[in-house]
Amino acid sequence: MDNNIATAVPAYLTHYANEPKPRENLIDFVKARPEVQDVASLTPVAEYEMRLDAIMEIRRKHSESMGEPDFKLSVLQFYYLIRLLLSDLQRVAAQDDISAILLRHQLNDLINLTDYSNNTKVLQPSRLSQLTSGSRASLSQSERSKGRDDVEKDKCLGLDNNMCVVTGQPHPHVCHIVPFAWNKKASNKDTTTRFLPLMDLYLGLPREDATREALGLLTLDLGSSDRVWNMICLNPALYDWWRRGYFAFKYLGAAPSANAPETSLIKLQFVWMPRYIRQGTAKQPVNLDQQKEPTTRIEAALTHRHGEQSRLCSAELDCATCTQAKGVNTHHVLAHRPPRAPENISRPRPSPKKEAKPPRSGSSKIPIRTVAPTTQAAKKAAGRSRVTAQPRQKSENIPPRAGSSGA
Structure with missing residues (x-):
C-alpha cells in the first residue's frame, strides 16, 4: 500500500x-467505482502511415495544380484530412486533378464551417429566456426566432432526473449538442443546411447514412434541433467549460434498455481535453515529414489536459500549467470525487421508433461531439487559412461553436 x-x-x-x-x-x-476505459484514437494506429502518405500526395497535387511549389497545408487542414476515411483519402490521392479540386473546395467549406462555429455571440440563459417567454414585439428583427420547446426540455430533465449527468447536481441547464442556434432563425438554418454534407466530419461522427439522416432531422424546420436526443443536462459551470472546449463527450454506443423498452441507453465518455498549444496555431503550415514520428508530431506539444495533473510532471514539482489545468475541475455531489476521466456515463433516451421524425431503424445514436484532442486544439485557435487564395466570404448570422448548447 x-x-x-x-x-x-x-x-x-x-x-x-x-x-x-x-x-x-x-x-x-x-465505494465509488466509476467505469473507466482508455480513449480510443479516432485515427487507427495501423492506418496512420497510409493516411499520411495519401495526404502527402494530395498536397503535391494541390501544389502542382496551383503552381505553388512551396505550398503547405495548415494545421487545421491537416487534421481535417487525417480524419477522413482512409479509402476516401487514397482515392483522391490516386485520381486526377478534378478530385483534387473537389477536395480543395471541401477543405475551404470545412474551414468556413469552423469560422461559422467559432465567431459567434453566445446568448446567456437569461437572454434566451427572453426569446422564449418575453414579448416578441420588443425584440429586434435579427433576434426574432423560434423559441425553445419546453416539452422536449422537460423530457430531457425527466430522463436525467433533473440532475447534471456528470456531477449529480440538481437544477441543471438543458444543453443542446448540435447547437440550437444553428437553426433557430431562417438565416442560420440556411447556412447550416449548406454545411450539412460536411457536418459529420466536423463533429467527429461516423461518416455513415444513419448519422447523416439524424443530422438531417436537425435542419427540417426552425428549431428542429430542439429534440430530447440532442440534449443533455449539465450544471452551469460544466456547460461553460464544454462551450470552451475544456472537455468533450465521446459517443461509445447505444443499446435497448432492459427496464424500459421505449428507451435506449446511450453510452458517453467524459474526457478532459488538452490545453491548446497557443493562439494562431491552426493557421500555421504543417511540416508533413515531422508528422511521421510521435516525438515531432503536432500533438507532442499537447502535454497538459484540463482537470488533471500532467503525467509528464511530478506531483512534487511546482508546475504552473498543472496548477491552472487542475483548477478546471468539479466533483460528484454524492461520491465526493472529481470525474475520473475518461469516465463512462450511460443515459436513457427515446428509442428511434418513438421519435416523431426518427432516424431510420438501427440508429439510436445522438450526435454527441467527439473530436481528436489535436483537432480541438486547432479549432480553438479559430484557424482561417485556406487551400487557395480565394477572397474570403463573409459569414453572417453565426451560431455557437459545435458542442455548445445555446441554452
Whole structure:
C-alpha cells in the first residue's frame, strides 16, 4: 500500500472520530467505482502511415495544380484530412486533378464551417429566456426566432432526473449538442443546411447514412434541433467549460434498455481535453515529414489536459500549467470525487421508433461531439487559412461553436 495512503487515512479517521459526516463522505468516495476505459484514437494506429502518405500526395497535387511549389497545408487542414476515411483519402490521392479540386473546395467549406462555429455571440440563459417567454414585439428583427420547446426540455430533465449527468447536481441547464442556434432563425438554418454534407466530419461522427439522416432531422424546420436526443443536462459551470472546449463527450454506443423498452441507453465518455498549444496555431503550415514520428508530431506539444495533473510532471514539482489545468475541475455531489476521466456515463433516451421524425431503424445514436484532442486544439485557435487564395466570404448570422448548447 502507498505509504501516504496508509498514513493519511487513519489520521483522517482519528481527526474526525466524533464527526460522522466526514467519515461518511470518505466511505462514499472509496465505494465509488466509476467505469473507466482508455480513449480510443479516432485515427487507427495501423492506418496512420497510409493516411499520411495519401495526404502527402494530395498536397503535391494541390501544389502542382496551383503552381505553388512551396505550398503547405495548415494545421487545421491537416487534421481535417487525417480524419477522413482512409479509402476516401487514397482515392483522391490516386485520381486526377478534378478530385483534387473537389477536395480543395471541401477543405475551404470545412474551414468556413469552423469560422461559422467559432465567431459567434453566445446568448446567456437569461437572454434566451427572453426569446422564449418575453414579448416578441420588443425584440429586434435579427433576434426574432423560434423559441425553445419546453416539452422536449422537460423530457430531457425527466430522463436525467433533473440532475447534471456528470456531477449529480440538481437544477441543471438543458444543453443542446448540435447547437440550437444553428437553426433557430431562417438565416442560420440556411447556412447550416449548406454545411450539412460536411457536418459529420466536423463533429467527429461516423461518416455513415444513419448519422447523416439524424443530422438531417436537425435542419427540417426552425428549431428542429430542439429534440430530447440532442440534449443533455449539465450544471452551469460544466456547460461553460464544454462551450470552451475544456472537455468533450465521446459517443461509445447505444443499446435497448432492459427496464424500459421505449428507451435506449446511450453510452458517453467524459474526457478532459488538452490545453491548446497557443493562439494562431491552426493557421500555421504543417511540416508533413515531422508528422511521421510521435516525438515531432503536432500533438507532442499537447502535454497538459484540463482537470488533471500532467503525467509528464511530478506531483512534487511546482508546475504552473498543472496548477491552472487542475483548477478546471468539479466533483460528484454524492461520491465526493472529481470525474475520473475518461469516465463512462450511460443515459436513457427515446428509442428511434418513438421519435416523431426518427432516424431510420438501427440508429439510436445522438450526435454527441467527439473530436481528436489535436483537432480541438486547432479549432480553438479559430484557424482561417485556406487551400487557395480565394477572397474570403463573409459569414453572417453565426451560431455557437459545435458542442455548445445555446441554452
